[in-house]
Structures are given as C-alpha cells and as structure tokens.
Amino acid sequence: MSTTSPRSIPNILSIAGTDPTGGAGIQADLKSFAAHRGYGMCVVTALVAQNTRGVREIHLPPVSFLRAQLDAVSDDVALDAIKIGMLGTEEIITTVAEWVDSLGHGRHGDGEDGDGGDAQDDVDGSGPVLVLDPVMIATSGDRLLDAAAESALIAFLHRADLITPNVPELALLAGAEPASDPTGLISQSRAVADEHQVVVLAKGGHLDDATAQEHVVDTLVYPQRAGVRPAEEQFLSPRIHTQNTHGTGCSVSAALATLAARGHSWSTALPVVKDWMTSALQDSERLDVGQGHGPIQHFAQLWD
Numbered sequence: 252m253s254t255t256s257p258r259s260i261p262n263i264l265s266i267a268g269t270d271p272t273g274g275a276g277i278q279a280d281l282k283s284f285a286a287h288r289g290y291g292m293c294v295v296t297a298l299v300a301q302n303t304r305g306v307r308e309i310h311l312p313p314v315s316f317l318r319a320q321l322d323a324v325s326d327d328v329a330l331d332a333i334k335i336g337m338l339g340t341e342e343i344i345t346t347v348a349e350w351v352d353s354l355g356h357g358r359h360g361d362g363e364d365g366d367g368g369d370a371q372d373d374v375d376g377s378g379p380v381l382v383l384d385p386v387m388i389a390t391s392g393d394r395l396l397d398a399a400a401e402s403a404l405i406a407f408l409h410r411a412d413l414i415t416p417n418v419p420e421l422a423l424l425a426g427a428e429p430a431s432d433p434t435g436l437i438s439q440s441r442a443v444a445d446e447h448q449v450v451v452l453a454k455g456g457h458l459d460d461a462t463a464q465e466h467v468v469d470t471l472v473y474p475q476r477a478g479v480r481p482a483e484e485q486f487l488s489p490r491i492h493t494q495n496t497h498g499t500g501c502s503v504s505a506a507l508a509t510l511a512a513r514g515h516s517w518s519t520a521l522p523v524v525k526d527w528m529t530s531a532l533q534d535s536e537r538l539d540v541g542q543g544h545g546p547i548q549h550f551a552q553l554w555d
C-alpha cells in the first residue's frame with residue numbers, strides 16, 4: 252500500500268446504514284475502527300429498524316442531506332480511509348460516487364510497499380484508501396439493496412481499492428450462480444477483479460464444502476495488469492461454531508480499511524484481521540444481546 256498517513260491515529264469514515272442493536276452497519280464499523288486504532292467517523296445512508304432477528308423497516312434520508320453530511324466531513328477533515336457499506340438505492344450510489352469523484356480519489360496500489368513488488372504492481376494512490384463492502388442481503392436474509400440498484404453498484408466498483416463480497420454478493424457481481432467451494436470463489440473473483448481492476452477479498456464464511464466445517468477460507472484476488480502476473484492468496488482461520496455472526500462482514504471491511512490507513516498491505520492486514528475475528532467470535536458468547544444472530548465482541552483482545 253502506497254499510503255501511510257502522517258497521522259499517528261488515522262481518520263476513517265464509514266458510509267453505511269444503521270443497526271440500533273449495535274452489531275452491524277455503522278455501529279459495527281465504529282467499534283472495528285476503534286479496535287484497530289483508528290479515529291472513527293460516520294455518514295448515515297439509511298436508518299434501518301433491525302435487530303439480531305431481522306430487518307423491519309428502512310428509512311432513507313433525502314440524498315441532498317446525504318451529500319450535506321459527506322461534504323461536512325470532507326470540507327473539514329483529512330480522510331485516510333473510507334469504508335462503504337449499505338448504499339440501498341441507485342440514487343444513494345450515484346450521490347456517493349459523485350462525492351468520491353469530487354475528492355479526486357486515485358486508486359491505491361495493492362503491492363507491499365509501492366516498489367512494484369513481484370506479483371502486484373503499485374498504482375500511485377491519492378486521497379483516502381477506499382474499501383467497499385457490497386452489502387446486498389443481511390444475515391437474516393433481508394434485502395439491503397434494492398434490485399434496481401445492482402447495476403449502479405457494479406458501475407461503482409472501479410472506484411474502490413478493495414471490495415469484500417460474500418458468496419452470494421460475489422455471484423451477483425460476477426453474473427453467476429453462487430460458488431460452492433474456494434476454487435469457484437476464486438474464478439468468480441478473478442473475473443470481477445480483472446473487469447473492474449479492483450482487489451477482491453472473497454469471503455468464505457457462507458461456504459459449506461468439505462473443509463468448511465473446520466476452516467473459513469478468505470481469498471485475496473489481485474487484478475491482472477499489463478506485464479504483471481495474476482495472483483491469489485488464501486487465508487485460513489478456524490471456523491467458530493456460533494450463531495453470533497451478525498456484522499462479521501461489516502467489521503472485517505472496517506478493520507481492513509483501518510489497517511490500510513496505518514500502512515499495511517491487504518496481505519499483511521488480512522491475517523491480523525482474521526486472528527482478531529476469531530477472538531471476537533469466540534468472545535461473543537460473553538455478550539447477551541438479542542435472540543437471533545448476535546453481535547461479535549469487537550474488544551475481545553482489549554478486555555481480556
């Protein structure tokens with residue numbers, strides 16, 4: 252990653268929807284930023300009446316007010332990283348895209364340290380690192396992106412440095428059936444990474460193949476650029492058998508944005524984040540929040 256913030260505590264912005272029970276969306280992002288030593292900020296795209304059991308109602312503030320929130324932050328604060336989650340509608344995606352373009356965001360490289368590395372070359376990035384979690388459907392099965400907005404989200408992808416789809420989200424971005432094993436996930440990620448020139452973190456939490464009972468496999472897939480060979484890197488962690496998985500996707504992308512702003516490459520950040528997630532899932536049993544898919548314990552490593 253070519254950016255290392257001069258700030259000892261980087262400024263990280265979440266642009267996402269809310270979860271009043273605190274496990275997913277903006278509330279999860281802020282906890283994840285703090286757990287990884289970032290200063291967290293947030294712009295709300297959607298107010299979501301949800302809990303650990305499901306989504307009840309969604310209220311969308313006018314997009315002019317969304318833009319006012321975004322400008323209020325960027326007119327005043329130098330941003331080191333942006334994590335984008337629930338965008339909800341085409342109008343919201345367009346508004347956020349226009350604002351990102353107004354920042355003059357130039358994509359950040361995916362190599363180790365900007366020296367051109369062997370597998371992934373480095374693009375001279377400018378402005379904040381941008382991580383997009385293409386949130387479409389909640390763990391509960393409820394839709395968080397309207398169907399008409401899917402093509403607008405696909406058109407947004409090239410702006411991001413990293414995207415973090417789960418199995419069904421990746422299938423939708425690739426225009427394919429959901430993958431059933433890590434190999435299928437990699438080939439869909441390769442298609443998306445090359446077409447949109449974006450690094451893809453394909454999350455394997457939803458896989459149910461032979462090894463999935465024991466391990467969760469997440470894969471980084473780098474776009475192929477002229478003269479640079481394609482690369483994939485797989486990262487395994489133990490599968491934690493718990494129903495407290497609400498917000499894992501939000502929390503992982505927020506953690507990666509924070510570590511990138513602190514100078515990590517994606518491949519050095521991901522093992523750190525997976526170790527952290529393992530303890531956050533294990534420690535979730537100490538929380539007593541709701542009857543459904545409960546939240547993770549973001550501060551497991553701090554509150555030992």
Ligand SMILES: Nc1ncnc2c1ncn2[C@@H]1O[C@H](COP(=O)(O)OP(=O)(O)OP(=O)(O)O)[C@@H](O)[C@H]1O
Nearest residue numbers: 390417454455456457467490491496498499500501
């Ligand atoms: N049971 C688990 N044990 C260990 N790690 C997990 C487990 N479930 C998810 N993870 C990790 O959490 C992250 C999110 O994975 P997942 O594939 O579930 O994405 P997601 O569907 O976006 O998450 P969410 O459940 O928030 O919607 C990945 O890094 C994955 O490895």
Ligand SMILES: Cc1ncc(COP(=O)(O)O)c(N)n1
Nearest residue numbers: 268269275276389390497498
């Ligand atoms: C506002 C918001 N953003 C994202 C999610 C996805 O999280 P999960 O899939 O864990 O429910 C969510 N439920 N709510």
